[in-house]
Amino acid sequence: MSEGGKGLTRRTVLQGSLVAGLAAALPIRDAAASSGVSAVIDMTKTGEPISPFIYGAFSEHIQGFIYSALWAEVLSDRKFYYAVDNQDPSVRKWRPLAQSRTVTMDSTAPYVGEQSPVVALSPSESRGIWQAGLALAEKDYVGRIVVAGDPGAHVVVTLSWGNGQGQRLVVPTRRQWATVPLRFSCQAGTANGRLEIAGTGTGSFKVGAVSLMAADNVAGFRKDTIGLFRAMNSGLWRFPGGNFTSGYDWKDAVGDPDRRPPKWDYVWNYPQSNDIGTDEFLTMCGLIGVEPYLCVNSGFGSAREAAELVEYVNGDADSPMGRARVANGRPKPYQVKYWNIGNEMFGFWQLGYMTPSQYMIKHTLFAEAMKEADHSITLIASGAFPASLTIHSEPFYIDPNTRKIVQPTPVIVKYGSETDWNYRLMKNAWGNFDIISEHTYGDPRRYDLTLGQRVDVTESVLDSVRRGANYIHAVREDWELYKKDFPLERDHIKVSIDEWAYFASGLRGVLATSMMLHEMFRNTDFIVIGAYTTGMSWLSYSGTDSTYSEQGLLFLLYRQHFGTVPIEISGDSPQPAPKWPAGGDQPSVTSGSPTYPLDMSAALTGDGKTLTIAAINATADAQSVDINLTGFTPRSPGQLWRLTGPSLDSTNQVGQPPQVTITETSFDTGEVGLSIEPYSVELRAYTRRYR
Numbered sequence: 001m002s003e004g005g006k007g008l009t010r011r012t013v014l015q016g017s018l019v020a021g022l023a024a025a026l027p028i029r030d031a032a033a034s035s036g037v038s039a040v041i042d043m044t045k046t047g048e049p050i051s052p053f054i055y056g057a058f059s060e061h062i063q064g065f066i067y068s069a070l071w072a073e074v075l076s077d078r079k080f081y082y083a084v085d086n087q088d089p090s091v092r093k094w095r096p097l098a099q100s101r102t103v104t105m106d107s108t109a110p111y112v113g114e115q116s117p118v119v120a121l122s123p124s125e126s127r128g129i130w131q132a133g134l135a136l137a138e139k140d141y142v143g144r145i146v147v148a149g150d151p152g153a154h155v156v157v158t159l160s161w162g163n164g165q166g167q168r169l170v171v172p173t174r175r176q177w178a179t180v181p182l183r184f185s186c187q188a189g190t191a192n193g194r195l196e197i198a199g200t201g202t203g204s205f206k207v208g209a210v211s212l213m214a215a216d217n218v219a220g221f222r223k224d225t226i227g228l229f230r231a232m233n234s235g236l237w238r239f240p241g242g243n244f245t246s247g248y249d250w251k252d253a254v255g256d257p258d259r260r261p262p263k264w265d266y267v268w269n270y271p272q273s274n275d276i277g278t279d280e281f282l283t284m285c286g287l288i289g290v291e292p293y294l295c296v297n298s299g300f301g302s303a304r305e306a307a308e309l310v311e312y313v314n315g316d317a318d319s320p321m322g323r324a325r326v327a328n329g330r331p332k333p334y335q336v337k338y339w340n341i342g343n344e345m346f347g348f349w350q351l352g353y354m355t356p357s358q359y360m361i362k363h364t365l366f367a368e369a370m371k372e373a374d375h376s377i378t379l380i381a382s383g384a385f386p387a388s389l390t391i392h393s394e395p396f397y398i399d400p401n402t403r404k405i406v407q408p409t410p411v412i413v414k415y416g417s418e419t420d421w422n423y424r425l426m427k428n429a430w431g432n433f434d435i436i437s438e439h440t441y442g443d444p445r446r447y448d449l450t451l452g453q454r455v456d457v458t459e460s461v462l463d464s465v466r467r468g469a470n471y472i473h474a475v476r477e478d479w480e481l482y483k484k485d486f487p488l489e490r491d492h493i494k495v496s497i498d499e500w501a502y503f504a505s506g507l508r509g510v511l512a513t514s515m516m517l518h519e520m521f522r523n524t525d526f527i528v529i530g531a532y533t534t535g536m537s538w539l540s541y542s543g544t545d546s547t548y549s550e551q552g553l554l555f556l557l558y559r560q561h562f563g564t565v566p567i568e569i570s571g572d573s574p575q576p577a578p579k580w581p582a583g584g585d586q587p588s589v590t591s592g593s594p595t596y597p598l599d600m601s602a603a604l605t606g607d608g609k610t611l612t613i614a615a616i617n618a619t620a621d622a623q624s625v626d627i628n629l630t631g632f633t634p635r636s637p638g639q640l641w642r643l644t645g646p647s648l649d650s651t652n653q654v655g656q657p658p659q660v661t662i663t664e665t666s667f668d669t670g671e672v673g674l675s676i677e678p679y680s681v682e683l684r685a686y687t688r689r690y691r
Contacts (some may be wrong), residue, residue: 001104002466003059006684007126008120009426017287019185023337023631028317032264033342035566036600036623036624036625036626036673037572037573037595037596037623037624037625037626038571038572038573038625038626038628039569039570039571039572039593039594039595039600039625039626039627039628040569040570040571040628040630041567041568041569041611041613041627041628041629041630041632042567042570042630042631043459043567043611043629043630043631043632044602044630044631045567045568045634046565046566046567046568046604047103047518047521047522047524047525047565047566047567047568048392048524048525048566049524049564049565049566049606050520050521050524050563050564050565050566050603051235051524051528051529052233052236052559052564053235053236053291053528053529053530054235054293054517054520054521054524054527054528054529054530055232055233055234055235055310055530055531055532055555055558055559056088056234056235056236056238056290056293056529056530056531057234057236057237057238057290057531057532057534057535057538057633058195058237058238058242058498058499058531058532058533058534058535058597059238059239059240059278059281059534059535059536060239060241060242060243060244060245060532060534061211061240061242061244061248061265061268061272062242062244063265063268063270064076064270065534065536066276066536067273067275067276067358068225068541068543069222069225069536069539069541069546070221070222070225070276070284070536071220071221071222071275071276071505072213072214072217072218072220072221072222072223072533073211073212073213073220073275074134074135074136074141074193074195074212074213074214074543075131075134075195075210075211075212076092076093076131077092077093077094077262077271077273077655078209078210078211078273078275079112079113079208079209079258079260079261079262079273080094080105080110080113080115080116080117080207080209080262081113081114081264081273081623082094082107082271083117083269084103084105084114084117084129085094085100085103086100086680090672092131092133093131094117094129094130094131094419095129095130095131095132096127096128096129097126097127097129097130097196097198098125098126098127098128099126100160101120102119102120102122102127102402103117103118103119103120103127103128104117104118104120105117105118106118106206106250111146111177111206111208111258111259111507112208112209112258112259112260112261112262112308113262114259114261114353116206116207117129117193117206117207118170118204118205118206119199119204119205119206119207119372120204121150121152121153121199121200121201121203121204121205122134122200123200123201123202124200125200126197126198126199126200127198127199128155128196128197128199129196129197129207130194130195130196130197130198130657131194131195131196132192132193132194133191133192133193134190134192134193134194134195134210134212134446134543135190135191135193135543135544136159136161136186136188136189136190136193136540136543136544137186137189137214137544137545138187138189139182139184139186139214139215139216140184140185140186140214140215140216141159141182141184141185141186141212141213141215142181142182142183142184142212142213142215142217143181143183143210143211143213143310144179144180144181144182144209144210144211144258145157145171145179145180145182145197145209145210145211146169146177146178146179146180146207146208146210146258147171147173147177147178147205147206147207147208148173148174148175148176148177148178148205148206148208149173149174149175149179149199149203149204149205149206150173150175150176150201150202150203150204152201152202152203153173153199153201153202153204153205153243154170154199154200155170155171155172155197155198155199155205156168156169156170156171156197156198156199156445157169157171157182157195157196157197157198158194158195158196158198159184159186159193159194159195159212160192160193160195160196161186161187161188161189161190161195162192162193165187165188166194167184167185167186168581169182169184170182173205177208179258179355182212183215185264189544190547191543195210195212197210197238201329204374208258209258211257211258211408212543218287219280219281219283219284219287219288220275221280221284222278222546224541224545224546225541225546226284226287226288227541228538228547228548228552229288229535229538229539230287230288230289230537230545231551231556232288232538232555232556232559233289233290233553233559233560234288234290234535234559235290235291235540236290236291236292236293236338236529236531237281237284237285237288237290237291237292237293237295237385237531237535238293238294238295238340238498238531239281239292239294239295240281240295241267241295242295242344242499243267243268243343243344243349243350243351244265244267244268245296245297245299245342245343246267246297246298246299246300246301246342246345246350246351246352247265247266247267247299247300247351247461248265248301249263249297249301249305249306250277250278250296250297250305250309250312250672251276252274253274253275253276253277253278254277254278254279254312254324254325254326254328255327257275260273260274260275260277261274262274262376266351267351267530269614278294278309278312278313279325279328279330281294281335282313282334288611291337291338292334292338293312293336293338293339293340293380293498293529293531294309294336294338294339294340295339295340295342296309296310296340296341296342296366296370297342297352297362298341298342298345298352298362298363298366298382299342299343299345299350299352299353300351300352301352303362303365303366303368303369303370304369306341306366306369306370306607307369307370307372307373308320308321308373309321310339310353310373310374310377311373311374312324312325313325313333313334313336314333314334314335314373314374314377315333315373315374316333317331317333318333322444337375337376337377337378338377338378338380339370339377339378339380339528340380340382340437340496340498341367341370341379341380341381341382341433342363342366342368342382343382344382344384344439345359345363345382346359346382346383346389346392346394346421347384347392347394347622348394355397355398355399355400356397356419356424357399357400357424357428358400358417360424360425360428360429361428363381363382363425363429363432364428364429364432367379367429367433369430372418374499378434378435379433379434379435380433380434380435380436380437380496380498380529381425381429381432381433381435381436381437382437383421383422383425383437383495384414384421384422384437384438384439384480385438385474385475385478386413386414386415386420386422386478387471387474387475387477387478387583387584387585388438388439388475389413389419389420389421389513390411390412390413390441390447390449390583390584391441391447391454391471391584391585393411393421393452393571394413394419394421395407395408395409395410395412395413395452396419396635397418397419399525406418406419406615407419410452411449411450411452411583412449412583412584412650415478415481415482416485418483420480422482426482426485426486430486433439433493434492434494435493435494435495435496435528435529436493436494436495436496437495437496437497437498438475438477438495438496438497438498439497439498439499439500440468440471440472440497440499440500440503440516441468441471441499441500441502441503441533442467442468442469442470442471442501442502442503442512442516442585443467443468443498443502443503444464444465444467444503444504444587445457446459446467446580446586447585447586449580449583449584449586452688455461456579456618459510459579460619461511461618461619461620461648461679462597462618462619463579464508465502465508465511465512465515466512466515466590466591466592466599466618467502467512467585467620468500468502468512468513468515468516468586469502469512469516469518469519469591469592469599470586470590470591471516471585472497472500472516472519472520472523472527472591473519473584473589473590473591474584474586474587475495475581475588476519476523476567477524477582477587477588477589479495479526488526494526494527494528494529495526495527495528495529496527496528496529496530496531497520497527497529497530497531498529498530498531499531499533500530500531500532500533501513501532501533501534501537502516505550505649505651506550506645506647506648506649506650506651506660507644507645507647507648507649507650507651507660507679508648508649509550509551510550510551510553510554510643510660510681511616511618511679511681513532513551513554513617514554514558514614514616514681515591515592515599515616517530517558517601518592518593518599518600518601518614518616519591521566521603522566522593522596522601532551532555534545536550537549537551538551538552538555539552539654540651540653540654541654542654542655545654545655546654547652547654547658548650548651548652548658549651550645550651550652550659550660553643553652553654553658553660553661553662554643554681556662557641557643557662557681557683558614558683559641561612561683561685562601562603562612562614562683563602563603563605563610563611563612564603564604564605564606565603565604565605565606565608566601566602566603567602567603567604567611568602569594569595569600569601569602570592570594570602571591571594572594573594573595573596574594574596575589575590575591575592575593575594576590576595576596577589578590594602595615596619596623597618597619598615598616598617598623598625598676599615599616599618600613600614600615600616600625601613601614604616608688609687609688610685610686610688611629611632611634611685611686611688612683612684612685612686612689613627613683613684613685613686614681614682614683615674615676615678615681615682615683615684616680616681617676617677617678617680617681617682618679619678619679620678620679621678622626622675622676622677622678623675623676624673624674624675624676625673625674625676626672626673626674627672627673627674628672629686632686632687633688633689633690633691634686634687634689635669635672635688635689636668636669637666637667637668637669637689638666638667638668638669638685638686638687639664639665639666639667639684639685640664640665640666640667640682640684640685641663641664641682641683641684642662642663642665642677642680642681642682642683643660643661643662643663643680643681643682643683644660644661644677644678644679644680644681645659645679647659647660647662648679667684669686
């Protein structure tokens, strides 16, 4: 996503995940107020199977986002990127216990990074460093401190949890750096715990790194959130970005975590601890049972660095990078299959951006080097369809030969034009990719092709939440154009929508997201991967507790109960014609099933025993539909799951009763007419009756 200007921003996505959408009460009217529609579901009209990767997640080091949701570390700035002082009160960092002059930063021989704090001791005054605002639960905590000190130093580490309660541990010191384990038993939960490292005596002591985690952590990850993610069975996770990737050196984040230097992230303007690197991410994928999908740095990075990462991850133990992996405690190759060359390299906001003609050369260099490291990997190219290029305001670029601006059209990027990134990719780098990536972000605002920017528009909830699905359908229309000029089907080229979301939270966002899922189900012939932005937004969490957000419940519902073999739905109520001209996220034909105003999708389970039908009602009225099943005789009763909430801005927040819920009940499969509740997603399961 773009960083600013008229393009979309990841900050907007996060706000959409964290801030409630527009409030709107849900006036419920009787189904009789709406005319019913008919839907025919014919078991002989099947599509390509829905890949489990469609339910995947995108994860990016956006400041401390991944760490707060996944990592069990309680402390901030545990390796002292920031100086220990009383400056910048809004920054969570270490503070001096006594006067500021008692703590200095050693930049001559730091333990890690660029500096380590040194505390000058006094026999009569306790001096040291402290950090407050720690989220603690009533449980045990473990950690470590890397410390060194003069013989006259007496150092104590204290964990406090309020009202004078706490636990003190004496830490032995010596002149050389030593790692000392810590263990505390916190007796009460608090959001404002405090860790203090203090000393008295003569001379000084210094601290290289500190860590504090809940003792029940799972390989460094939070036990609670890992458990929730494991239950989602989300197929695939993409890492480490995102825009972050273009400035990331993967070698900074392998090896001893305490020796990994904290680095400034110039993309998100935040110090990156590098505690969650390649090995940790791949460990997490194993813990939650998903396929890893790694993105390499083709921004500021080089083809050699990318190939070395492939070898580190997949290489034999006797290869140069394989030996490094073994030395880091990972003897067996990870056998990661999916590799993304760069992130949104078409965008001016991307670190290392270059013109299309130059980047296609760079992509080929990366592909060749990475395939040489492991010929079995699947390469995903950084792509952009005309629909996305238009939305991102990318209708021009500077030609490196003439040094002139190339701008075929003022706003719209036309298929096959000089600014059509994917056309250039297919023409100049064919044979060096297996899948093309696409990032699709729906927005309640309409993209105005005259102004070249998004504008507010007065429209129904249904039209608004459909915009994300329309975007995907616009990509489909672009794909059909490419098929005429390139052998996409012959060479089995597919598409990975490895960043996607809708810019609204609450139940409104759930309705939009479910429509986008349905549009992907209708296009499984070429969409094989989906990675939702972001996986962390599937949860609502504090420092100690977590629960599923409303979006998390939606993905849980479909992943657990929806079928895998899509069945075509025909109906007698087509979606209305578009209100706006085609271009950008507006296709020439409105997305959705021919069951207006409902959006429906059907799929069989892999064994053919169960038919699932999902219906999205984004209106304030209950909507009726008559179901005609061809080639499938169900037994009764069936199972119904209904996801809804009391208002369009209903959300699920940790520590509060959930507002968006899933209710389960049975229904009579002999009833042809169904009534779909207002502003809801309903999923019905029919079990086949065998004679």
